[in-house]
Amino acid sequence: MQLCDLSALELTIKIRQREVSAVEALDSSLERIRAVDGRPGSLKPGQLTAEDQKTLHAFITLTEERARRQAENVDQQLAAGEDPGPLAGVPFTVKDLFCVQGTPTTAASRILANFVAPYTATPIARMEAAGAIMLGKVNLDEFAYGSSTESSAFQPAARNPWNTSRVPGGSSGGSAVSVAAGEAVLSIGTDTAGSIRQPAAFCGMVGLKPTYGRVSRYGLIAFGSSLDCPGPIARNVSDTAAMLNIIAGPDSRDNTAVTLPPEDFLEKLESGVKGMRIGLSPDYFRIAIPDPQTGEYCQQPLPEEIETRVRQTAELLASLGAIIVDDVPMPNTRYGIPAFFVISRVEAASNLHRFDGVKYGYRTPQKMTDLNKMYRLSRGEGFGLQPKLRILMGMYVSAAQYSEQYYQRALKVRAMIRRDFEQAFDKAGKYQLDALLTPTTPTTAFSIGDIYGDSVLMQFADQLTVPANHAGIPGLSIPAGFDGQGLPIGVQLLGPDFSEASLLRIGRAYEMATTEEAWRQIKPQVLR
Amino acid sequence: MNEKISIETFEHLVELAALALSEEEAVYLRRELNHQLNAIEELAAIPLDEDLALTAHGVPYTAAISPVMRADTWQPSENPEEIIRQAPQTDFGLIVVPDIPHTDLD
Numbered sequence: 310m311q312l313c314d315l316s317a318l319e320l321t322i323k324i325r326q327r328e329v330s331a332v333e334a335l336d337s338s339l340e341r342i343r344a345v346d347g348r349p350g351s352l353k354p355g356q357l358t359a360e361d362q363k364t365l366h367a368f369i370t371l372t373e374e375r376a377r378r379q380a381e382n383v384d385q386q387l388a389a390g391e392d393p394g395p396l397a398g399v400p401f402t403v404k405d406l407f408c409v410q411g412t413p414t415t416a417a418s419r420i421l422a423n424f425v426a427p428y429t430a431t432p433i434a435r436m437e438a439a440g441a442i443m444l445g446k447v448n449l450d451e452f453a454y455g456s457s458t459e460s461s462a463f464q465p466a467a468r469n470p471w472n473t474s475r476v477p478g479g480s481s482g483g484s485a486v487s488v489a490a491g492e493a494v495l496s497i498g499t500d501t502a503g504s505i506r507q508p509a510a511f512c513g514m515v516g517l518k519p520t521y522g523r524v525s526r527y528g529l530i531a532f533g534s535s536l537d538c539p540g541p542i543a544r545n546v547s548d549t550a551a552m553l554n555i556i557a558g559p560d561s562r563d564n565t566a567v568t569l570p571p572e573d574f575l576e577k578l579e580s581g582v583k584g585m586r587i588g589l590s591p592d593y594f595r596i597a598i599p600d601p602q603t604g605e606y607c608q609q610p611l612p613e614e615i616e617t618r619v620r621q622t623a624e625l626l627a628s629l630g631a632i633i634v635d636d637v638p639m640p641n642t643r644y645g646i647p648a649f650f651v652i653s654r655v656e657a658a659s660n661l662h663r664f665d666g667v668k669y670g671y672r673t674p675q676k677m678t679d680l681n682k683m684y685r686l687s688r689g690e691g692f693g694l695q696p697k698l699r700i701l702m703g704m705y706v707s708a709a710q711y712s713e714q715y716y717q718r719a720l721k722v723r724a725m726i727r728r729d730f731e732q733a734f735d736k737a738g739k740y741q742l743d744a745l746l747t748p749t750t751p752t753t754a755f756s757i758g759d760i761y762g763d764s765v766l767m768q769f770a771d772q773l774t775v776p777a778n779h780a781g782i783p784g785l786s787i788p789a790g791f792d793g794q795g796l797p798i799g800v801q802l803l804g805p806d807f808s809e810a811s812l813l814r815i816g817r818a819y820e821m822a823t824t825e826e827a828w829r830q831i832k833p834q835v836l837r
Numbered sequence: 838m839n840e841k842i843s844i845e846t847f848e849h850l851v852e853l854a855a856l857a858l859s860e861e862e863a864v865y866l867r868r869e870l871n872h873q874l875n876a877i878e879e880l881a882a883i884p885l886d887e888d889l890a891l892t893a894h895g896v897p898y899t900a901a902i903s904p905v906m907r908a909d910t911w912q913p914s915e916n917p918e919e920i921i922r923q924a925p926q927t928d929f930g931l932i933v934v935p936d937i938p939h940t941d942l943d
Contacts, residue, residue: 427919521896535894559904565894567902604875647877658854665855667934672925677935681855689857698866700854702873705842717891718880724889764869765876781895806896 312337313491317399317548320494321440324383324398331383331398335376335442338400342371342444342492345470345835350448350463352422357465363473365835366465367487369405370413371445376400379442386440394440396555401436401495402487404480405446406453407539408528409433416530417451417461420664420671420691430528431563432497432539432556439555444493447483453504453532454657454695456770458482459761462693468757469512470833471796475754478508478770484542485512489833495552496542501532502649503749503774505540506786510749510799513788513833515549515816516542518774520807521781522567524553525560531660533653536778546787546816550574553809567807574810582818583630585743585811587802588637588733589623593747597643598769606643614792615748622789622800622819623746629818637733637740641725645775646768648726651706651719652779658703661696664688698764727780734805743811748773749786749799777803785812787819790828841874842867 312320312334323329347364349371386393408414408426415421429437437443448467450460457476458466467482469475470490477486481498485508488496498505500518509516517540524539531537541552553574560566594616597606610616627633666672666687673686692700706715733742751772760766777784783806786799802812823829842850847867851858858866914920918930926933 424923427916427923521894522898522902561904561907564904564906565898566904567896567898568904569902599876604878606879644880644883647880650873650877651880666925667932669923670925680935680937683935684855685857688855692856694862694865697854697856697858697862698869698873700856701847701850701866702870704850704854705846705870705874714881715877718883718885720891721885721889722880722883723895724892725883725886727892727895728889762865763872765872768873768876779895 311341311491313341313400313494315494316545317396317494317543318551321395321397321399325387327387331380331442332377334398335380335400338444338492339373341490342368345490346492348465350417350461350466352419352462354464361465365468365470365473365486365490367402367447367467367483367490367492369415369417369446369448369463369483372412372443375412376442376444379437383440383442394438396436396551397440399441399494400444401441401497402444402447402484402493403433404449404484404496404498406449406499406530407433407497408530409443409446412446414446414530415463417449417463418691418693418696419462420688422462422671424670428528431525431560433528435555436497441495447487447496449483450480450695451693452530452657452661452696453480453499453501454699455479456503456507456767457755457761459757460693460695469754470835471513472754472834474756475796476511476757478511478754480504481542482508485509485514485516488514488542488544490835494544495548497539497556498542499529499532500538500540500778501536501653502778503771505542506749506774506784506799506801507771509542509786510788511754511797513797514542514544515546515788516540516786517549517553517809518777518784519553519557519809520783522565523783523807523809524556525563525566527560527562533656534660535656536653538778546813546820547575547578550578550813569807572810574813577810578814578817579821580814581629582626582815585631585815586634586741587623587626587631587815588634588740588742588745589619590637590639590642590745590747592639592642593773596751596772599765611748612752615753615798618789618798619746619748619800625819625822626746626815629822631815634740634742637742637745639729639733639745639776641722641729642776644722645726645779646772648719648722648779649771649775650702650768651715652723654699654703655707655716656703657699658707661692661700664691666691695764723779726776730780730782730803730805743804743808744815745803747801747803749801750774753792753794753796753798773801782806783809783812785816787816791831840871842870
């Protein structure tokens with residue numbers, strides 16, 4: 310085991326006790342990156358080689374010099390007897406959707422390929438202030454629009470460390486890959502419909518979408534402003550809690566960051582699940598896929614291996630003292646994706662209007678005498694297909710004549726999805742749940758190229774994660790074993806607003822009870 | 838297939854969105870838009886509870902957790918040069934754009 314394979318909490322203790330240096334920890338990560346990552350994503354990738362198909366391509370920009378300066382600084386602070394912070398020396402990666410001053414911040418789009426951020430996003434500033442070392446910016450679906458990372462303008466896109474012919478999930482694909490392969494110990498992603506939890510599940514990692522407003526969005530390039538949540542991806546629940554401790558909290562620069570007092574998510578992490586009420590819902594054990602031609606929905610059962618893992622997780626939690634509540638109705642779950650198709654597109658279209666080739670980013674090199682032509686060409690050449698699709702869809706469904714039919718209805722459906730959760734979690738209600746236990750994804754990691762291009766089918770990859778975004782509630786995905794093809798299966802815990810501590814506690818109880826299981830010893834394919 | 842977005846509607850949307858598209862892109866995007874609209878068709882059939890209030894987002898922002906609005910006061914930017922430097926074309930600290938088309942109103 311190398312330093313880069315340690316957990317954040319183990320590594321920072323070794324560094325703080327000066328058993329190893331922050332520079333040695335950084336070098337260990339850099340060595341791993343050189344061994345498994347291959348070439349970084351680029352706008353001019355050329356042909357995909359056989360070697361490219363075996364490497365991971367998590368990174369767009371490696372900021373090695375910056376990281377080394379930070380690591381040296383941590384070591385100097387320790388040598389001087391100062392406290393460099395609770396994550397001293399822990400290498401982490403950043404989804405390239407967050408601004409970090411002085412580094413390229415691309416959103417995996419040609420339109421921002423030359424943008425160098427003039428300021429740093431609050432969650433990243435907090436990680437660095439806590440002594441963590443930023444290794445660089447990792448790949449994602451262009452503007453976070455996707456569930457596989459394939460839509461990035463920077464190719465080769467990230468690949469799944471458990472099987473490099475599979476997608477890592479998305480949109481925070483590079484984040485999940487970098488942590489799973491030991492390139493980084495932690496990563497920060499964002500979740501608008503499942504973009505932290507789904508890639509975490511596909512890569513066998515822990516991923517937390519915090520409650521909306523728990524983590525500041527200042528410095529995050531917006532997708533759906535009413536849904537976006539920054540959050541951690543880590544190898545275990547304790548590291549996830551430690552990272553949430555750092556990034557959560559009020560921020561005077563984001564008026565949607567709530568003003569709750571700081572909470573220590575590590576404090577009661579290992580208090581167990583005795584007496585906690587955990588629900589299972591039949592509405593999360595079936596999946597709905599629409600026929601693209603007719604729009605008719607076909608209901609299918611969840612793949613058996615995934616359902617079995619969720620039920621085994623429930624049994625194990627019951628054996629630890631949790632009360633399992635069956636048959637909790639969540640009838641509006643199936644409307645999550647249709648409502649998301651509308652709300653997220655309207656917000657995305659609005660957010661993408663700022664990219665116009667005037668103030669920053671890409672401007673067409675063609676000589677233009679007219680501002681309108683400059684806008685059209687810069688946006689036409691700068692945006693990839695997925696942003697264009699979202700702009701057009703968002704404009705259509707919010708147009709005056711269609712808004713009532715689509716946008717206003719979708720907002721009401723969102724309120725209905727929220728009400729399902731409120732009823733399930735109501736402490737005076739019928740179910741009184743502390744958490745709902747569900748699968749994270751309808752499938753395990755699918756093959757590269759299988760779905761990409763079919764924008765409807767791709768969106769349905771998020772059908773079990775998106776309800777939490779509509780409701781604003783927190784969701785935690787934890788690894789729960791593998792399918793018959795050796796691909797990770799994730800299970801999801803959903804809880805009431807600001808119940809991250811409870812979800813992490815349940816996740817940690819599961820983790821502690823399964824530490825010795827054989828599947829926990831399996832390493833990703835690229836590390837075998 | 839039910840085509841809600843005709844070629845004409847599509848071209849109007851593209852114009853509003855200020856996007857120059859290749860023919861190949863236009864074919865893909867119009868097809869996917871129609872697929873997406875078919876996929877959300879069932880929204881129209883969902884029985885809605887009319888009492889439900891629309892919210893700006895899922896989590897209700899009570900006074901207890903909402904930040905206080907800061908005073909609306911002018912503050913100088915720390916690094917205006919760095920921000921202006923991001924512009925594709927500048928001249929003496931000003932952003933340069935092609936001519937802005939003018940239409941005379943009646």
